[in-house]
Amino acid sequence: MVRTTPPLPLDVEALFPEVAAYRRDTVRLHPRAGNPGVRDSSLGGPLLWSRSVAWPHCDDDHPGIGCAPPPGSGAVPLVPVLQLFAGDVPELPFPAGTDVLQVLWCPFDHEAGYVPRPELYWRDSTAFDGELAVPPRPEGADEDYLPDPCVLHPERVSEYPSWDLPDDVAEALEERFAQVEEETGWSYWSHLAVADGVKAGGYPTWTQDPCWPDCAGCGRRMDHLLTVNSAEFDGESWRTWLPVEDTPDSGTIWDLPFEDRSRIQSPPGLTLGDMGGIYLFVCLHCPDRPFASHSDCS
Numbered sequence: 001m002v003r004t005t006p007p008l009p010l011d012v013e014a015l016f017p018e019v020a021a022y023r024r025d026t027v028r029l030h031p032r033a034g035n036p037g038v039r040d041s042s043l044g045g046p047l048l049w050s051r052s053v054a055w056p057h058c059d060d061d062h063p064g065i066g067c068a069p070p071p072g073s074g075a076v077p078l079v080p081v082l083q084l085f086a087g088d089v090p091e092l093p094f095p096a097g098t099d100v101l102q103v104l105w106c107p108f109d110h111e112a113g114y115v116p117r118p119e120l121y122w123r124d125s126t127a128f129d130g131e132l133a134v135p136p137r138p139e140g141a142d143e144d145y146l147p148d149p150c151v152l153h154p155e156r157v158s159e160y161p162s163w164d165l166p167d168d169v170a171e172a173l174e175e176r177f178a179q180v181e182e183e184t185g186w187s188y189w190s191h192l193a194v195a196d197g198v199k200a201g202g203y204p205t206w207t208q209d210p211c212w213p214d215c216a217g218c219g220r221r222m223d224h225l226l227t228v229n230s231a232e233f234d235g236e237s238w239r240t241w242l243p244v245e246d247t248p249d250s251g252t253i254w255d256l257p258f259e260d261r262s263r264i265q266s267p268p269g270l271t272l273g274d275m276g277g278i279y280l281f282v283c284l285h286c287p288d289r290p291f292a293s294h295s296d297c298s
């Protein structure tokens with residue numbers, strides 16, 4: 001089943017022409033519990049991973065507070081988080097000769113932010129020599145950091161910045177935002193700006209002040225590659241970002257039993273910094289695509 005974000009209830013660019021210049025496209029991935037295979041794009045699914053390529057491990061010094069590996073457990077195998085094929089998300093900046101992006105993370109707390117530490121690999125899906133059948137589940141890892149297998153339903157939408165709207169533009173629009181909200185009940189910030197949920201490209205779904213990393217190689221500001229966050233929507237954003245297919249026939253999403261709602265609101269079962277997220281960035285200027293990550297919490 002596809003997932004379809006309903007059209008915005010207001011014409012944002014007619015009401016607030018100043019934000020038009022900041023419109024971006026993003027790919028909402030819409031993870032939902034499923035049984036992805038190694039050749040499927042997935043969240044928390046099995047990766048197309050050659051036997052001849054060593055599985056990555058984390059041998060960082062974990063802080064020892066929060067979620068830490070058991071003493072003496074050695075290097076921690078990373079766990080699959082995302083696998084995205086060019087056929088499903090061609091918008092990703094695949095380096096020449098690659099057609100699949102794999103994101104894994106170490107499912108223990110890391111400084112700074114006390115969240116999992118991601119690693120990212122661009123691969124050529126034709127250069128495989130057999131796969132590991134079962135991804136590792138490191139002993140002692142918190143379920144909050146181990147995504148449940150999900151299939152993806154990529155959907156392209158346009159969005160506008162909230163936290164990333166330049167201060168002068170936000171100030172110029174402040175009164176009109178308030179007026180429109182009073183007249184219509186729709187908040188620019190909560191309902192009309194940034195698409196919620198796990199996504200590729202566009203604006204990060206920050207829950208705190210933006211923090212855009214600079215590339216360690218060339219010094220330029222990196223681009224947003226992926227947002228992996230704790231929920232597909234919150235108590236406000238559901239009003240515009242809940243897909244049509246997931247909208248109950250009667251009542252609202254909040255009238256569903258908790259378990260039924262969780263299957264739609266947090267399908268991978270991740271809790272990152274309460275309701276925060278982990279954001280991945282990539283440099284489009286350096287050919288080897290250096291990456292960085294940042295996390296925040298709510």
Ligand SMILES: [Zn+2]
Nearest residue numbers: 058060106108
């Ligand atoms: Zn680690």
Ligand SMILES: [Zn+2]
Nearest residue numbers: 215218283286
């Ligand atoms: Zn660079």
